[in-house]
Amino acid sequence: MSENTFPVYTADAIVNFYRTEVLTGQEAKHFTKSDLTPAPKPESVQTLYMRVLHLLYRFRPECHSMVPLLENIQYPVYHEGATTILSVYVRMRQFLPMCLVYDFSLNDLLAPKKQRTLTVLSAIMNFLHFRKQRMDMTLEKQAKFRADLDRLQIYNKGTLEAEKKIEMLTTIPPEQQAEADELVAALSELQATTAHEYQDVNAKNDSIAEWKTRIAEKTQKLAQVKVDVSNLKEDIGKLKSQIVESPEELKSQMEKMRENVKNIKTSIEGTDGCVVELQGMVQNVTHTEAEIQQMFNLLQDLESSMNNTKQRQEEHHELTAQYEKKQKELKNLCIEEGQLKRAQAMKLDKESKQNIRRQKKKEMKEQHVQEVLGQCNQIHQKREEMADKIQEISRETQQLKAKIQSLRDVCSKETEKAQALYDTLSTSMDELHWRIETHTADLKRDVTKMSANF
Known part of the structure; x- marks a missing residue:
């Protein structure tokens, strides 16, 4: 400790x-x-x-x-x-x-x-x-x-509700089966047409790019021709100021200039026709771009629907994964439940055996208790007898105590009386002793007087 x-x-x-x-x-x-x-x-x-x-x-x-x-x-x-x-x-x-x-x-x-x-x-x-x-x-x-x-x-x-939902999601009702088939066929056709349209659009885009390069080249050439014309006009002005005008040379130069103007007009008319053709092509391209935009919108709608279908498929996969997890958890829980049931059955068997043993022990204890109670009754009877004897002895002791108390009272009274007598006797003895002393003193005086007289 x-x-x-x-x-x-x-x-x-x-x-x-x-x-x-x-x-x-x-x-x-x-x-x-x-x-x-x-x-x-x-x-x-x-x-x-x-x-x-x-x-x-x-x-x-x-x-x-x-x-x-x-x-x-x-x-x-x-x-x-x-x-x-x-x-x-x-x-x-x-x-x-x-x-x-x-x-x-x-x-x-x-x-x-x-x-x-x-x-x-x-x-x-x-x-x-x-x-x-x-x-x-x-x-x-x-x-x-x-x-x-x-x-x-x-x-x-x-898990039961999830299984029901998975069955509802996976199984297509027969009423909607035909619509689903039609939607699948329409999707396949749309995919084929969109692929073909993409090819046409790519070809048109290539042709437009070629025409744009040609137009850029023609515009560069026109700008170069305009620069050349301006340069020629400046050269003509310089030559007019320097050269003496002769009619023959002027005629030849004018003819050359007319031919050049004709050539320039023909080239301008050709370029105008090309520009008109290019404008028509551009209009066609804008029209095709609008059609392509519409197709692109349709494709976006298709992509959104495909995304929705993909999301549903992913949700389906997630639900299947969750279902598998729940099944695994269910299996584990079933195994644990089986183990718990076995343990509970073992406990119940043990409890039943213990209850049987307890019942036997109870019966033995009850028999023993009955025997003990019988013995206790005997003991209680003996106890009552002893209690009666003890009560009688206590009564006798009380009587003895009362007698002793009365004797003590008598003794106390007698002692008081004896004390009073003793007190009176002691006072009387004191008085006697005083008287004797006084008497002896008187006798001594008388003796001294007598001796003096003798």
Whole structure:
């Protein structure tokens, strides 16, 4: 006990704990700190131990005083006082090793000491705290187990509903089967037409790009021709200022200039025709671009519908994956349920066997109790006889006490009278002694006078 593995509490903490957790009713009200300190009372310590045993093992305090009448014992009444203490001692010796107290002795019940009782009660208090904590943990585990069972039922319902939804999603009703086939055929046709249109659009885009390159080349050539014409006009102006005008040369130059103008007009007319053709091509291209935009919108709608179908397929795949997971969880839960059922069946078998044994033990105990009750009745009869004898003896003792009291009263009166007589005698003796002394003094005086006269 020198090195404890549990804390030793103060007397106030121990009193508060045992008043709230162990004792009930009037016992809790009357239990105070003075029962433990400075000198513990054996009765209060014994009642504490009895209440602890009743709390833990349901062993009532009245059962400690029952004498085991397996043998014929003379005067079993005299054994009842010792049986309670011995029963508490035996059961505390069996219980306290669980509280890590191994040296409990009979002296701790009959003449308890302060520090010793405080350590034992602290050990029991520590064990009760541990027991309460473990009971709370077991209750939490039971609640979790019940919640898991409820969750399993909810999961089973959810899996059944998911299976129904998957069946509803996967199975196409016969009324909509024809529409689904038509939609699939229309989708395939649209895909083929869109591919063909894409090819036409790509070809037209290539042709448009070629025409744009040609137009750019022609525009470059026109710009070059305009630059050349401006340069020629400047050269003509310079030549007019420098060269003397001759009619023949002027005619030849004018003809050349007319031919050049004709060539330029023909080239301009050709370029205008090309521009007109290009404008028509551009209009056609814009018209085709509008048609392509419409097709592109249709394709976007198709893509959105395809995306919706893909999303539905992904949802279907997710639901199938969830369904597989739920099935796996269901299998695991079914396995656990089977294990739990087996364990429960084993427990039920054990409980049934234990119930049969308990029933047999009960029958044996009832027989034993009936025998004990018969013996108890005999003992009660003997007890009543002894109680009658004790009552007679108590009456005689009371009568003797009354006689003794009356004699004491008489004696007290006689002693008072004797004391009064003694007081009177003592006063009279004092007076006699005084008189004798005075008389002797007078005689001495007379003798002295007589001797003087003689």
